[in-house]
Amino acid sequence: MKRLLPFIIILIVLAVAVGSAWYATRTTPGSTTVVNQPSPASPNQPASTARPAPLVGLPGAEPAHTLGAANAPAHIEEFGDFQCPPCGMLHPILEKMHEEFGDKLRVTFREYPLPGHNHAVAAASAAEAAGMQKKFWEMHAHIYEHQADWKNRYDVAPIFEGYAKQIGLDVERWKRDLSSEQVAQRIFLDSRRGQSMGVKGTPTAFLNGREVPFETLMAPDKLRAVIQNEINASGSR
Amino acid sequence: MKLYVTAALVSLIGLADSIYLTVEHVTGRSVRCTIVAGCSEVLSSQYAVVAGVPLALIGAAAYFSVFSLATLATFGYRAAAILLTVLVLTMFLVSLWLIYLQAFVIHAFCQFCLLSAAVTTALTVIVLFARRAARLS
Numbered sequence: 618m619k620r621l622l623p624f625i626i627i628l629i630v631l632a633v634a635v636g637s638a639w640y641a642t643r644t645t646p647g648s649t650t651v652v653n654q655p656s657p658a659s660p661n662q663p664a665s666t667a668r669p670a671p672l673v674g675l676p677g678a679e680p681a682h683t684l685g686a687a688n689a690p691a692h693i694e695e696f697g698d699f700q701c702p703p704c705g706m707l708h709p710i711l712e713k714m715h716e717e718f719g720d721k722l723r724v725t726f727r728e729y730p731l732p733g734h735n736h737a738v739a740a741a742s743a744a745e746a747a748g749m750q751k752k753f754w755e756m757h758a759h760i761y762e763h764q765a766d767w768k769n770r771y772d773v774a775p776i777f778e779g780y781a782k783q784i785g786l787d788v789e790r791w792k793r794d795l796s797s798e799q800v801a802q803r804i805f806l807d808s809r810r811g812q813s814m815g816v817k818g819t820p821t822a823f824l825n826g827r828e829v830p831f832e833t834l835m836a837p838d839k840l841r842a843v844i845q846n847e848i849n850a851s852g853s854r
Numbered sequence: 855m856k857l858y859v860t861a862a863l864v865s866l867i868g869l870a871d872s873i874y875l876t877v878e879h880v881t882g883r884s885v886r887c888t889i890v891a892g893c894s895e896v897l898s899s900q901y902a903v904v905a906g907v908p909l910a911l912i913g914a915a916a917y918f919s920v921f922s923l924a925t926l927a928t929f930g931y932r933a934a935a936i937l938l939t940v941l942v943l944t945m946f947l948v949s950l951w952l953i954y955l956q957a958f959v960i961h962a963f964c965q966f967c968l969l970s971a972a973v974t975t976a977l978t979v980i981v982l983f984a985r986r987a988a989r990l991s
Contacts, residue, residue, distance in 0.1 A: 623929040627922045634869055634918060641877040701887035731887055733962075769960075818886040831886050 671826025677727050677810035678803035682753045686720040690851035691825060691844045693722065696729035696811040698819040699740035699760045700768055703835065707820045708761040710837050714844060721848050726757060728807040729819050736773045741804050743777040746794035747786055748803075755784040855928055857984035858935070861942075861977055862924035868973035869917035875910035875966050896964035901955050909952075913970060916945055920977060927984075935988065939981050946978040 695711065697704040715724050728745065730737030740760050747756030759780040760767075767776045781791045794800055814823065822829045825847055833839040879902060896902065902909050919941055926934035949971040956963050 619929075623925045623931075626925050630866070630869075630921055631918065634873060634914070638873050638877060638914075641873075642880055698887055703886055734887075820886070 669827060672814045672823065672828075673826070674814040675810050676806065678806040681725045681727070682748060682757070683723055683725045684715050684754065685718070685723040687723065689718075689721055689723040691718065691722045691847040692725065693822055693824050693829070693844070694725040694727060695820055695822040696727045696807070696814075696816045698729055698731045698734055698737045699744065699764070700734035700737040701731065701819045702764070704820045705761045705764040707822075707834065708758070710835070710840065712758075713837060714840060717841070718844060718848070722844060726753075727811060728804045729811045729816060729821070730804065730808065731819060736767065736770075738804065739773055739777065740767075742795050742800050743780070745800040745803050746791050746797070747781065747784065749794045749797075749799070750786050750791065752784055752786055756780060756786075759784060855930075857980055857987065858924045858928040858938075861938070861980045861984070862921050862928065864973060864976050864980065865917050865920040865924060868970055868977070869914060869921060871966055871969050871973065872910050872913035872917055875970075876908055876914055879908040879910050896956060896960055896962055896967055901952075901960065916941070917973075920945070935984070939985055942974070942977045942981045945974045949974045 693711065693714070695707070697707070699705075711724055714722060728741040730741045744753055744756045744760060747753055760777070763776075763780070767773045770776065778788065778792070781788050811821070815828075820834065821831075822834050824843060829840070829843065833843060904912060920938065923934045923938035923941065927938055952967060953971055956967065
Protein backbone atom coordinates (compact mmCIF):
# COMPACT_ATOMS: atom_id res chain seq x y z
CA MET A 618 0.00 0.00 0.00
CA LYS A 619 2.78 2.40 0.93
CA ARG A 620 4.35 1.86 -2.49
CA LEU A 621 1.11 2.70 -4.27
CA LEU A 622 0.27 5.75 -2.18
CA PRO A 623 2.18 8.40 -4.23
CA PHE A 624 0.59 7.14 -7.44
CA ILE A 625 -2.87 7.22 -5.86
CA ILE A 626 -2.32 10.81 -4.73
CA ILE A 627 -1.14 11.77 -8.22
CA LEU A 628 -4.13 10.12 -9.86
CA ILE A 629 -6.55 11.86 -7.50
CA VAL A 630 -5.03 15.27 -8.29
CA LEU A 631 -5.14 14.49 -12.02
CA ALA A 632 -8.80 13.49 -11.79
CA VAL A 633 -9.70 16.63 -9.82
CA ALA A 634 -7.76 18.85 -12.24
CA VAL A 635 -9.26 17.36 -15.40
CA GLY A 636 -12.71 17.17 -13.83
CA SER A 637 -12.77 20.81 -12.73
CA ALA A 638 -11.43 22.00 -16.08
CA TRP A 639 -14.07 19.98 -17.89
CA TYR A 640 -16.80 21.26 -15.58
CA ALA A 641 -15.67 24.89 -15.99
CA THR A 642 -15.59 24.75 -19.79
CA ARG A 643 -19.07 23.32 -20.14
CA THR A 644 -20.82 25.49 -17.56
CA THR A 645 -20.11 29.15 -17.77
CA PRO A 646 -19.65 30.77 -14.38
CA GLY A 647 -22.42 33.27 -15.07
CA SER A 648 -25.10 30.60 -15.30
CA THR A 649 -26.47 31.37 -11.86
CA THR A 650 -26.89 35.02 -12.72
CA VAL A 651 -29.13 34.13 -15.63
CA VAL A 652 -31.64 32.85 -13.13
CA ASN A 653 -31.82 36.32 -11.65
CA GLN A 654 -32.62 37.79 -15.01
CA PRO A 655 -36.23 38.66 -15.74
CA SER A 656 -38.24 35.56 -16.34
CA PRO A 657 -41.19 35.72 -18.73
CA ALA A 658 -43.77 37.72 -16.85
CA SER A 659 -47.07 36.21 -15.95
CA PRO A 660 -49.92 37.90 -17.84
CA ASN A 661 -51.39 39.71 -14.84
CA GLN A 662 -48.19 40.93 -13.34
CA PRO A 663 -46.01 43.67 -14.71
CA ALA A 664 -42.51 42.36 -15.39
CA SER A 665 -40.80 45.14 -13.51
CA THR A 666 -41.79 44.08 -10.00
CA ALA A 667 -38.96 42.58 -7.95
CA ARG A 668 -36.40 43.82 -10.44
CA PRO A 669 -33.99 46.64 -9.79
CA ALA A 670 -35.10 49.94 -11.23
CA PRO A 671 -33.50 50.80 -14.56
CA LEU A 672 -30.53 53.13 -14.33
CA VAL A 673 -31.00 56.50 -15.88
CA GLY A 674 -27.59 58.14 -15.70
CA LEU A 675 -26.42 61.43 -17.15
CA PRO A 676 -27.23 62.02 -20.81
CA GLY A 677 -24.70 60.80 -23.36
CA ALA A 678 -23.90 62.26 -26.78
CA GLU A 679 -26.99 63.04 -28.85
CA PRO A 680 -28.07 61.72 -31.23
CA ALA A 681 -26.67 58.39 -30.03
CA HIS A 682 -25.39 55.79 -32.50
CA THR A 683 -28.16 53.22 -32.68
CA LEU A 684 -29.28 50.25 -34.74
CA GLY A 685 -32.86 48.97 -34.86
CA ALA A 686 -36.13 50.76 -34.20
CA ALA A 687 -36.35 53.64 -31.73
CA ASN A 688 -39.43 52.11 -30.04
CA ALA A 689 -38.00 48.56 -29.84
CA PRO A 690 -39.09 46.71 -26.67
CA ALA A 691 -35.49 45.68 -25.91
CA HIS A 692 -32.66 48.17 -25.84
CA ILE A 693 -29.01 47.23 -25.38
CA GLU A 694 -26.67 50.08 -24.61
CA GLU A 695 -23.03 49.06 -24.83
CA PHE A 696 -20.14 51.02 -23.38
CA GLY A 697 -17.15 49.96 -25.42
CA ASP A 698 -13.47 50.63 -25.98
CA PHE A 699 -12.21 49.88 -29.49
CA GLN A 700 -8.84 48.62 -28.22
CA CYS A 701 -10.31 46.19 -25.71
CA PRO A 702 -10.17 42.57 -26.96
CA PRO A 703 -13.43 41.36 -25.33
CA CYS A 704 -15.22 44.38 -26.85
CA GLY A 705 -13.93 43.13 -30.19
CA MET A 706 -15.39 39.72 -29.37
CA LEU A 707 -18.73 41.26 -28.41
CA HIS A 708 -18.99 43.11 -31.73
CA PRO A 709 -20.02 40.06 -33.86
CA ILE A 710 -22.33 38.87 -31.05
CA LEU A 711 -24.29 42.14 -30.98
CA GLU A 712 -24.30 42.24 -34.77
CA LYS A 713 -25.89 38.78 -34.77
CA MET A 714 -28.49 39.82 -32.17
CA HIS A 715 -29.33 42.86 -34.30
CA GLU A 716 -29.82 40.60 -37.33
CA GLU A 717 -31.92 38.09 -35.43
CA PHE A 718 -34.19 40.45 -33.53
CA GLY A 719 -34.50 43.16 -36.17
CA ASP A 720 -36.81 45.96 -35.07
CA LYS A 721 -37.48 44.30 -31.72
CA LEU A 722 -34.01 45.24 -30.52
CA ARG A 723 -32.30 48.58 -30.42
CA VAL A 724 -28.52 48.58 -30.04
CA THR A 725 -26.71 51.71 -28.90
CA PHE A 726 -22.95 52.10 -28.81
CA ARG A 727 -21.39 54.49 -26.31
CA GLU A 728 -17.73 55.47 -26.31
CA TYR A 729 -15.84 54.47 -23.20
CA PRO A 730 -12.12 54.64 -24.08
CA LEU A 731 -10.07 53.36 -21.16
CA PRO A 732 -6.97 55.26 -20.06
CA GLY A 733 -4.87 52.07 -20.16
CA HIS A 734 -5.27 51.79 -23.92
CA ASN A 735 -2.98 54.09 -25.87
CA HIS A 736 -5.05 54.11 -29.07
CA ALA A 737 -8.54 53.93 -27.59
CA VAL A 738 -9.25 57.66 -27.93
CA ALA A 739 -7.81 57.75 -31.46
CA ALA A 740 -10.06 54.85 -32.45
CA ALA A 741 -13.11 56.40 -30.77
CA SER A 742 -12.40 59.69 -32.59
CA ALA A 743 -12.02 57.88 -35.92
CA ALA A 744 -15.44 56.28 -35.46
CA GLU A 745 -17.10 59.48 -34.23
CA ALA A 746 -15.62 61.50 -37.11
CA ALA A 747 -17.04 58.87 -39.49
CA GLY A 748 -20.34 59.35 -37.69
CA MET A 749 -20.31 63.03 -38.78
CA GLN A 750 -20.71 61.62 -42.30
CA LYS A 751 -23.37 59.13 -41.17
CA LYS A 752 -20.94 56.20 -41.41
CA PHE A 753 -20.31 55.50 -37.73
CA TRP A 754 -21.32 51.82 -37.88
CA GLU A 755 -19.20 51.13 -40.95
CA MET A 756 -16.12 52.54 -39.21
CA HIS A 757 -17.09 50.83 -35.95
CA ALA A 758 -17.14 47.46 -37.75
CA HIS A 759 -13.85 48.08 -39.55
CA ILE A 760 -12.01 49.12 -36.40
CA TYR A 761 -13.25 46.12 -34.39
CA GLU A 762 -12.81 43.56 -37.14
CA HIS A 763 -9.21 44.63 -37.72
CA GLN A 764 -8.38 45.23 -34.07
CA ALA A 765 -5.40 42.86 -34.21
CA ASP A 766 -3.89 44.84 -37.12
CA TRP A 767 -3.62 48.16 -35.30
CA LYS A 768 -3.75 47.48 -31.56
CA ASN A 769 -0.01 47.01 -31.12
CA ARG A 770 1.16 49.56 -33.71
CA TYR A 771 2.89 52.74 -32.75
CA ASP A 772 1.20 54.98 -35.32
CA VAL A 773 -2.43 54.11 -36.01
CA ALA A 774 -3.45 57.27 -37.90
CA PRO A 775 -2.58 55.93 -41.38
CA ILE A 776 -4.40 52.67 -40.64
CA PHE A 777 -7.62 54.43 -39.64
CA GLU A 778 -7.25 56.73 -42.65
CA GLY A 779 -7.14 53.61 -44.81
CA TYR A 780 -10.43 52.47 -43.28
CA ALA A 781 -11.92 55.92 -43.95
CA LYS A 782 -11.02 55.54 -47.61
CA GLN A 783 -12.36 51.99 -47.76
CA ILE A 784 -15.79 52.93 -46.43
CA GLY A 785 -15.99 55.83 -48.84
CA LEU A 786 -15.69 58.81 -46.53
CA ASP A 787 -14.69 62.30 -47.60
CA VAL A 788 -11.25 61.76 -46.12
CA GLU A 789 -10.25 65.42 -45.91
CA ARG A 790 -13.40 66.25 -43.96
CA TRP A 791 -12.95 63.17 -41.78
CA LYS A 792 -9.40 64.29 -40.92
CA ARG A 793 -10.64 67.74 -39.93
CA ASP A 794 -13.44 66.24 -37.83
CA LEU A 795 -11.01 63.95 -36.01
CA SER A 796 -9.66 66.81 -33.97
CA SER A 797 -12.92 68.76 -33.79
CA GLU A 798 -14.49 69.93 -30.56
CA GLN A 799 -17.69 68.12 -31.50
CA VAL A 800 -16.01 64.71 -31.69
CA ALA A 801 -14.16 65.27 -28.41
CA GLN A 802 -17.40 66.39 -26.79
CA ARG A 803 -19.29 63.27 -27.92
CA ILE A 804 -16.62 60.99 -26.44
CA PHE A 805 -16.64 63.00 -23.24
CA LEU A 806 -20.44 62.90 -22.89
CA ASP A 807 -20.64 59.15 -23.57
CA SER A 808 -17.88 58.38 -21.08
CA ARG A 809 -19.41 60.66 -18.46
CA ARG A 810 -22.73 58.87 -18.94
CA GLY A 811 -20.93 55.54 -18.49
CA GLN A 812 -19.28 56.73 -15.32
CA SER A 813 -22.61 58.00 -13.96
CA MET A 814 -24.03 54.51 -14.53
CA GLY A 815 -21.17 52.86 -12.69
CA VAL A 816 -19.26 51.46 -15.67
CA LYS A 817 -15.88 50.21 -14.42
CA GLY A 818 -14.65 48.27 -17.42
CA THR A 819 -15.49 47.37 -20.97
CA PRO A 820 -17.57 45.96 -22.45
CA THR A 821 -20.38 46.85 -20.08
CA ALA A 822 -23.89 46.69 -21.47
CA PHE A 823 -27.31 47.61 -20.14
CA LEU A 824 -30.48 45.92 -21.29
CA ASN A 825 -33.38 48.32 -20.79
CA GLY A 826 -31.29 50.13 -18.20
CA ARG A 827 -30.19 47.08 -16.20
CA GLU A 828 -26.63 45.84 -16.40
CA VAL A 829 -26.18 42.53 -18.24
CA PRO A 830 -23.78 40.22 -16.37
CA PHE A 831 -20.52 39.91 -18.29
CA GLU A 832 -20.79 36.15 -18.78
CA THR A 833 -24.32 36.49 -20.14
CA LEU A 834 -23.21 39.25 -22.47
CA MET A 835 -20.40 37.19 -23.96
CA ALA A 836 -22.49 34.03 -24.47
CA PRO A 837 -24.87 34.42 -27.46
CA ASP A 838 -27.36 31.83 -26.17
CA LYS A 839 -27.73 33.50 -22.80
CA LEU A 840 -27.84 36.96 -24.28
CA ARG A 841 -30.52 35.88 -26.74
CA ALA A 842 -32.57 34.48 -23.85
CA VAL A 843 -32.47 37.66 -21.76
CA ILE A 844 -33.33 39.81 -24.78
CA GLN A 845 -36.25 37.51 -25.58
CA ASN A 846 -37.41 37.81 -21.97
CA GLU A 847 -37.51 41.58 -22.27
CA ILE A 848 -39.50 41.35 -25.49
CA ASN A 849 -41.94 38.84 -23.97
CA ALA A 850 -42.34 40.99 -20.86
CA SER A 851 -43.17 44.07 -22.92
CA GLY A 852 -45.83 42.13 -24.84
CA SER A 853 -47.71 41.20 -21.68
CA ARG A 854 -47.56 44.61 -20.17
CA MET B 855 11.43 15.48 2.57
CA LYS B 856 9.35 18.29 4.06
CA LEU B 857 10.65 20.55 1.30
CA TYR B 858 9.21 18.24 -1.35
CA VAL B 859 5.84 18.22 0.41
CA THR B 860 5.91 22.02 0.33
CA ALA B 861 6.86 21.96 -3.36
CA ALA B 862 3.95 19.61 -4.11
CA LEU B 863 1.50 21.87 -2.23
CA VAL B 864 2.83 25.05 -3.86
CA SER B 865 2.59 23.45 -7.31
CA LEU B 866 -1.14 22.95 -6.71
CA ILE B 867 -1.56 26.75 -6.60
CA GLY B 868 0.16 26.93 -9.97
CA LEU B 869 -1.98 24.10 -11.28
CA ALA B 870 -5.23 25.78 -10.23
CA ASP B 871 -4.05 29.10 -11.66
CA SER B 872 -3.09 27.64 -15.04
CA ILE B 873 -6.31 25.62 -15.25
CA TYR B 874 -8.24 28.85 -14.67
CA LEU B 875 -6.25 30.56 -17.43
CA THR B 876 -6.74 27.59 -19.77
CA VAL B 877 -10.50 27.67 -19.25
CA GLU B 878 -10.55 31.43 -19.85
CA HIS B 879 -8.59 30.87 -23.04
CA VAL B 880 -10.50 27.88 -24.37
CA THR B 881 -13.96 29.34 -23.74
CA GLY B 882 -12.84 32.55 -25.42
CA ARG B 883 -14.48 34.53 -22.67
CA SER B 884 -11.57 36.63 -21.81
CA VAL B 885 -11.87 38.86 -18.80
CA ARG B 886 -13.35 42.33 -19.06
CA CYS B 887 -11.02 45.26 -19.73
CA THR B 888 -10.79 47.49 -16.70
CA ILE B 889 -9.51 50.99 -16.05
CA VAL B 890 -6.02 49.49 -15.80
CA ALA B 891 -5.05 47.37 -18.83
CA GLY B 892 -4.48 43.75 -17.93
CA CYS B 893 -5.32 40.14 -18.58
CA SER B 894 -7.38 40.44 -21.72
CA GLU B 895 -4.42 42.02 -23.52
CA VAL B 896 -2.09 39.26 -22.42
CA LEU B 897 -4.45 36.33 -22.90
CA SER B 898 -5.53 37.42 -26.35
CA SER B 899 -1.98 38.17 -27.51
CA GLN B 900 -0.19 35.99 -30.03
CA TYR B 901 2.12 34.75 -27.27
CA ALA B 902 -0.73 33.01 -25.48
CA VAL B 903 -0.59 30.14 -27.98
CA VAL B 904 2.40 27.92 -28.84
CA ALA B 905 1.94 25.82 -31.98
CA GLY B 906 -1.81 25.84 -31.57
CA VAL B 907 -1.73 24.85 -27.91
CA PRO B 908 -2.76 27.42 -25.30
CA LEU B 909 0.29 28.34 -23.24
CA ALA B 910 -1.85 28.04 -20.11
CA LEU B 911 -2.51 24.39 -20.90
CA ILE B 912 1.23 23.74 -21.22
CA GLY B 913 1.57 25.48 -17.87
CA ALA B 914 -1.08 23.23 -16.34
CA ALA B 915 0.78 20.16 -17.64
CA ALA B 916 4.04 21.52 -16.22
CA TYR B 917 2.53 22.16 -12.78
CA PHE B 918 0.94 18.74 -12.78
CA SER B 919 4.36 17.22 -13.58
CA VAL B 920 5.91 19.24 -10.75
CA PHE B 921 3.25 17.93 -8.39
CA SER B 922 3.79 14.33 -9.49
CA LEU B 923 7.58 14.50 -9.27
CA ALA B 924 7.51 16.28 -5.91
CA THR B 925 5.12 13.65 -4.56
CA LEU B 926 7.38 10.86 -5.78
CA ALA B 927 10.42 12.64 -4.33
CA THR B 928 8.62 12.85 -0.99
CA PHE B 929 8.31 9.08 -1.06
CA GLY B 930 12.02 8.71 -1.70
CA TYR B 931 12.30 8.36 -5.46
CA ARG B 932 15.71 9.94 -6.15
CA ALA B 933 15.34 10.11 -9.93
CA ALA B 934 12.14 12.12 -9.47
CA ALA B 935 14.01 14.64 -7.32
CA ILE B 936 16.58 15.17 -10.09
CA LEU B 937 13.95 15.48 -12.83
CA LEU B 938 12.01 17.90 -10.62
CA THR B 939 15.05 20.17 -10.32
CA VAL B 940 15.55 20.23 -14.09
CA LEU B 941 11.84 20.87 -14.77
CA VAL B 942 11.49 23.65 -12.20
CA LEU B 943 14.63 25.43 -13.42
CA THR B 944 13.30 25.28 -16.99
CA MET B 945 9.96 26.66 -15.84
CA PHE B 946 11.78 29.46 -14.04
CA LEU B 947 13.55 30.47 -17.26
CA VAL B 948 10.27 30.33 -19.21
CA SER B 949 8.63 32.51 -16.53
CA LEU B 950 11.39 35.10 -16.88
CA TRP B 951 10.79 35.16 -20.63
CA LEU B 952 7.05 35.58 -20.13
CA ILE B 953 7.53 38.46 -17.72
CA TYR B 954 9.84 40.07 -20.26
CA LEU B 955 7.10 39.70 -22.91
CA GLN B 956 4.48 41.24 -20.65
CA ALA B 957 6.69 44.15 -19.65
CA PHE B 958 8.38 45.04 -22.93
CA VAL B 959 6.39 43.54 -25.79
CA ILE B 960 2.71 43.34 -24.84
CA HIS B 961 3.00 46.27 -22.40
CA ALA B 962 0.37 44.81 -20.11
CA PHE B 963 0.55 42.63 -17.04
CA CYS B 964 -1.88 39.88 -16.23
CA GLN B 965 -2.19 39.19 -12.53
CA PHE B 966 -2.87 35.48 -13.04
CA CYS B 967 0.24 35.18 -15.21
CA LEU B 968 2.23 37.00 -12.55
CA LEU B 969 0.88 34.61 -9.91
CA SER B 970 2.21 31.74 -12.00
CA ALA B 971 5.62 33.41 -12.16
CA ALA B 972 5.56 33.87 -8.39
CA VAL B 973 4.67 30.20 -7.85
CA THR B 974 7.49 29.08 -10.13
CA THR B 975 9.94 31.34 -8.34
CA ALA B 976 8.88 29.88 -5.01
CA LEU B 977 9.26 26.36 -6.43
CA THR B 978 12.76 27.21 -7.67
CA VAL B 979 13.82 28.37 -4.22
CA ILE B 980 12.31 25.28 -2.54
CA VAL B 981 13.87 22.84 -5.00
CA LEU B 982 17.29 24.45 -4.72
CA PHE B 983 17.11 24.19 -0.92
CA ALA B 984 16.03 20.57 -1.23
CA ARG B 985 19.02 19.78 -3.46
CA ARG B 986 21.36 21.43 -1.00
CA ALA B 987 19.83 19.49 1.87
CA ALA B 988 20.22 16.27 -0.10
CA ARG B 989 23.87 16.99 -0.83
CA LEU B 990 24.64 17.79 2.80
CA SER B 991 23.03 14.67 4.19
